[in-house]
Amino acid sequence: MESIFSPQQIVNGLQLGAIYALIALGYTMVYGIVRLINFAHGDFFMVGAYAAFGSFFMFNAFLPRGNGLAFIVLILAMAAGGLIAVLTDHFAYKPLRYKPKLSSLVTAIGVSMLLEYVFSAIPAIGPSPRGFPEILPKKMYHFGSAEVSNYVIVDLAVAAVLMIGLTLLIQRSSLGKAMRAVSQDKDAARLMGINVDRIISLTFLIGGAFAGAAGLLAGLTYPRIQPYMGILPGLKAFIAAVLGGIGSIPGAVLGAFIMGIAETCATAYNSLLGEGIAFVILIVVLLLRPSGIFGEKTADKI
Amino acid sequence: MKKSYLVALGLVAGAALSFVGCDKNKNVVVGGVAPLTGEAATFGASTKNGYDLAVSEWNAKGGVLGKQVQLVFADDKGDPAEGATVFTKLIEQDKACAILGTVMSKVSLAGAPICQSAKIPMIATASTNPKVTGVGNFVFRACFIDPFQGTVGAKFAFDDLKAKKAACLFDVGNDYTKGLSEFFKAKFTALGGEVVGFEGHATGTSDFKAQLTKVLAAKPDVLYVSDYYSDVAIIAKQARELGFKGPLVGGDGWDSPKLTEIAGPAIEGCFFTNHYAKEDKSPIVQEFVGKYTAKYKAAPDALAALAYDATNIMLDAISRAGSTDGAAIQGALVKTDLKVVTGQVKFDGERNPVKSAVIIELKGGQQVYKTTVAP
Numbered sequence: 001m002e003s004i005f006s007p008q009q010i011v012n013g014l015q016l017g018a019i020y021a022l023i024a025l026g027y028t029m030v031y032g033i034v035r036l037i038n039f040a041h042g043d044f045f046m047v048g049a050y051a052a053f054g055s056f057f058m059f060n061a062f063l064p065r066g067n068g069l070a071f072i073v074l075i076l077a078m079a080a081g082g083l084i085a086v087l088t089d090h091f092a093y094k095p096l097r098y099k100p101k102l103s104s105l106v107t108a109i110g111v112s113m114l115l116e117y118v119f120s121a122i123p124a125i126g127p128s129p130r131g132f133p134e135i136l137p138k139k140m141y142h143f144g145s146a147e148v149s150n151y152v153i154v155d156l157a158v159a160a161v162l163m164i165g166l167t168l169l170i171q172r173s174s175l176g177k178a179m180r181a182v183s184q185d186k187d188a189a190r191l192m193g194i195n196v197d198r199i200i201s202l203t204f205l206i207g208g209a210f211a212g213a214a215g216l217l218a219g220l221t222y223p224r225i226q227p228y229m230g231i232l233p234g235l236k237a238f239i240a241a242v243l244g245g246i247g248s249i250p251g252a253v254l255g256a257f258i259m260g261i262a263e264t265c266a267t268a269y270n271s272l273l274g275e276g277i278a279f280v281i282l283i284v285v286l287l288l289r290p291s292g293i294f295g296e297k298t299a300d301k302i
Numbered sequence: 303m304k305k306s307y308l309v310a311l312g313l314v315a316g317a318a319l320s321f322v323g324c325d326k327n328k329n330v331v332v333g334g335v336a337p338l339t340g341e342a343a344t345f346g347a348s349t350k351n352g353y354d355l356a357v358s359e360w361n362a363k364g365g366v367l368g369k370q371v372q373l374v375f376a377d378d379k380g381d382p383a384e385g386a387t388v389f390t391k392l393i394e395q396d397k398a399c400a401i402l403g404t405v406m407s408k409v410s411l412a413g414a415p416i417c418q419s420a421k422i423p424m425i426a427t428a429s430t431n432p433k434v435t436g437v438g439n440f441v442f443r444a445c446f447i448d449p450f451q452g453t454v455g456a457k458f459a460f461d462d463l464k465a466k467k468a469a470c471l472f473d474v475g476n477d478y479t480k481g482l483s484e485f486f487k488a489k490f491t492a493l494g495g496e497v498v499g500f501e502g503h504a505t506g507t508s509d510f511k512a513q514l515t516k517v518l519a520a521k522p523d524v525l526y527v528s529d530y531y532s533d534v535a536i537i538a539k540q541a542r543e544l545g546f547k548g549p550l551v552g553g554d555g556w557d558s559p560k561l562t563e564i565a566g567p568a569i570e571g572c573f574f575t576n577h578y579a580k581e582d583k584s585p586i587v588q589e590f591v592g593k594y595t596a597k598y599k600a601a602p603d604a605l606a607a608l609a610y611d612a613t614n615i616m617l618d619a620i621s622r623a624g625s626t627d628g629a630a631i632q633g634a635l636v637k638t639d640l641k642v643v644t645g646q647v648k649f650d651g652e653r654n655p656v657k658s659a660v661i662i663e664l665k666g667g668q669q670v671y672k673t674t675v676a677p
Contacts, residue, residue: 006519008544012511120339127379128343129532131564140543147545222508223564224536229508267503267512272474274512275504 004268007146010261015152015221017260018159022214023237024244024252025166026085026207032183032247033203034097036104040088040111042234044081044208047115048215049132049225050125051080056133070135074158074216081212084115085204094197112230119227129226132219155217162210163253169206170249179203183247236263239282245295254293329372330365330626332357332616333392335403335413336427336609340380341506342530344558345405345605349427350375351598352609353402356617359593366621374398378409385409389416398422399626402612405605407431407478414441421628423619423635425612428554428577428605431477435653440632442653444612444644445577448478451553452485454575454659454675455526459486459551460493462661462673463573465523469499471513471537472528476505482528482553490526498522510537514544523548530555535564542568549573557604562667572664577604578644579660579671590643604644611642 023045030038055076056069063069092111096104120127139150170176181189182199190196218233219225240259244251259278267274285292336349357373365371374396376388385404392398393416401417401424404410410429417424418438426434426443430451435441459465468490472483480502487497499517503510514537517525525541527534527550534556541550549572556574580591580601590610594602602610615638620626623634640647645657661672 004516006515008515008519009512012509012515015511016509127339129341131532131535131560134566138543140545147543149543151543218508222536223539224508224532228506232506264512268516271502271513272504275507 004265007144009264009268011146011148011152013261013264014257015155015260016264017257018155019214019218019221020233020237020240020259021253021256022159022162022210022217023233024241024256025163025249026211027238027241028244028246028249028252029203029207031241032249033179033200034093034104035101036093037108037238037246038093038207039105039108039234039238040092040115041085041207041211042230042232042237043112043115044085044088044211044230045215045218045233046119046225046227046230047084048077048081048212049219049229050119050215051212052077052135052216052219053130053132053225056135060133065135065137067136070154073135074213077212077216078209079212081215082205082209085208085211086201088208089201089204094200112234116227116230125227127227129224132223132225134223135220151220155221158213158217162213166206166210166249175199175202236278239278239285241292243281243285243292245292248292248294251292251294328369330367330369330620331372331374331396331398332613333389333396333398333401333403334373334375334613335378335385335388335392335401335409336375336405337380337409338377341532342380342406342555344531344560344603345428346377346380348603348606349403349405349609351594352427352602352606352611353613355594355597355606356610356613360613360617366617367624367626371617373402378404378406378413380406380409382408382412385412386416389413393417393420393422399628400424400616400620400631402609402616403427405429406476407434407481408476410434410443411437411477414438417441421632423616423628423632425616425635427608427612429478430554431481432652432654433477439653440628442615442635442649444608444615444642444647444655445554446657446659447654448481448553449485451575451659452482452487452528453489454661455482455551455553456486456489456493456495457675458573458575458661459524459526460490460495463524463549463551465495465548467496467498467520467522468524468526469501469517469520469522470497470526470528471499471501471503471510471517473505473533474502476529479528479530479553479555483526486526486528508536510540511544514541514546518544518546525550527552528555531558531561532564535561535569538565538568538572554604557662557669559603562664566667569664570666573672574662574664575659575675576662577659578607579662579669579674581671582660586641587643607643611644611647614642615640615647 026041052073055073092107119125141148178194178199240255241252244255266277334353336346338346357371361370378385405428407429410426414437418440423440428445430448432447470483472479498520501513552574554576619631619634623630647655658676660674663670663672
């Protein structure tokens with residue numbers, strides 16, 4: 001029992017939770033604004049990981065490994081994630097915006113597969129897994145019985161900074177006010193002079209950029225990337241968003257950390273349980289509290 | 303009008319018939335299977351090179367049964383479902399009289415029943431799980447099997463590394479890695495050691511920290527990791543991150559240049575059991591290494607050697623059988639007694655070859671031959 005909830009396992013769980021949180025935010029924001037479960041979101045995460053991989057090799061030619069290089073790689077990974085999300089919205093979801101919800105949902109699954117298979121088909125990327133480089137020199141710290149590497153600190157710090165930034169943006173800025181307005185009532189927002197399409201694009205941009213950042217962090221932490229790497233984390237982050245209450249931003253973050261810790265502890269208890277715990281959580285949430293921890297009551301079917 | 307129609311039809315039919323005829327008689331068609339993509343992609347590339355090299359040598363010497371050997375290659379993607387598809391395709395569409403491959407045990411286990419029911423002999427190259435040849439009398443293999451490999455690993459860890467406590471990590475979705483760990487555990491315990499952790503992980507995961515934290519809490523001297531190289535590299539890195547300083551030991555799934563490339567210093571001073579070492583001074587090994595390096599500009603790994611051996615064993619059997627009939631080839635294969643790169647091959651009652659294993663150490667990013675262990 002001791003090793004299941006040991007400080008080390010909690011650290012492992014927090015690290016995993018930080019990555020889930022960044023992905024879950026994109027799910028929840030997009031759902032909040034356009035009421036769409038964007039199943040291609042996990043693949044934006046994969047795109048971010050490959051962008052980080054590529055930009056590392058581009059810039060490592062004239063920059064040493066370290067914080068400066070890591071920062072550039074982070075920006076580029078976020079840019080790539082944001083760009084692919086905006087493009088996906090523009091070409092795949094926008095034409096279907098006022099069609100039945102199911103059309104967009106099925107399109108999202110199609111976009112997800114398209115991204116996976118196109119990436120496996122590009123010769124420079126290919127279907128085989130690739131080792132992810134150590135962009136930062138690794139350092140180890142001891143905290144009691146837990147070993148904490150600087151990667152854990154980077155994962156948590158990047159996630160925290162981005163999440164605080166997002167909260168400030170939504171709560172304090174006029175853009176955030178516009179986003180909240182669109183999520184409450186698109187037509188009323190449009191009547192108030194808000195450019196709804198631009199707000200939706202912005203939402204995809206932020207969600208995609210967060211997924212891109214998560215891609216880089218996942219590459220650093222679990223150093224193997226492949227075109228299908230987004231499927232499972234995407235699903236689990238989606239479940240985290242449902243657990244927190246889809247559409248709710250603090251809910252997504254809380255749900256993600258609960259998921260990360262639950263998965264790590266379940267794996268420590270029995271390695272087979274870990275992979276399944278996410279889905280157990282999903283079933284329990286849907287049965288007992290379908291609106292999630294912070295979610296509002298809604299009659300919509302997902 | 304009607305007449306010309308008939309003539310045209312006759313011409314087409316005639317052409318079609320003549321195609322079928324000449325295709326059947328010109329070449330001896332042998333199917334080759336390996337994973338060119340997926341988690342074991344480098345295994346597939348080496349394996350294909352091994353097949354190609356052996357076939358080109360036979361063809362240069364005049365082929366087999368007076369005909370050229372035609373190798374039809376198919377990628378199984380390291381996936382059992384895909385493997386079943388390509389085995390069926392090679393037998394039914396390409397009319398292969400024998401099948402070489404494949405690498406991964408779980409895929410060979412999917413292909414073997416297809417060969418068995420079609421009575422087409424197959425030689426799995428690197429599938430070390432005992433169940434593979436258990437499928438039936440048309441299924442052979444070119445490598446030693448898991449019990450032997452796991453046993454050698456345990457003996458080495460206990461005797462040479464003086465380990466008293468070991469922990470195992472394996473992929474629950476893969477018969478090969480599971481088998482290896484089970485046989486390691488049995489032998490290590492029998493020798494008087496203690497297995498303090500025995501943890502599986504899901505296929506395709508990249509997060510091993512929960513399992514590692516759990517087994518490392520029991521302070522093992524050695525970590526036995528029977529996974530394939532791409533998992534091993536990540537496990538090694540994460541184990542070091544969690545403060546493990548001892549050696550990792552594993553099986554032939556480690557044999558890839560990618561392992562040291564991805565894992566870097568994390569895998570230094572670790573060991574694995576393998577089928578052959580390219581530093582082996584015996585002439586047959588050196589001749590093979592020379593020819594392979596000249597053709598592919600890279601040193602052959604064990605996968606290439608096993609594929610080369612499997613091809614030679616199969617073509618030798620076809621020439622002794624004097625026919626491309628499946629049952630005749632099977633009969634000749636059973637009586638094989640051939641010196642190949644990975645040792646002297648004779649098949650036992652279970653159609654497994656009886657031969658030795660080597661231990662390889664990873665030093666300075668290179669594979670270094672450590673010792674040979676006889677069966």
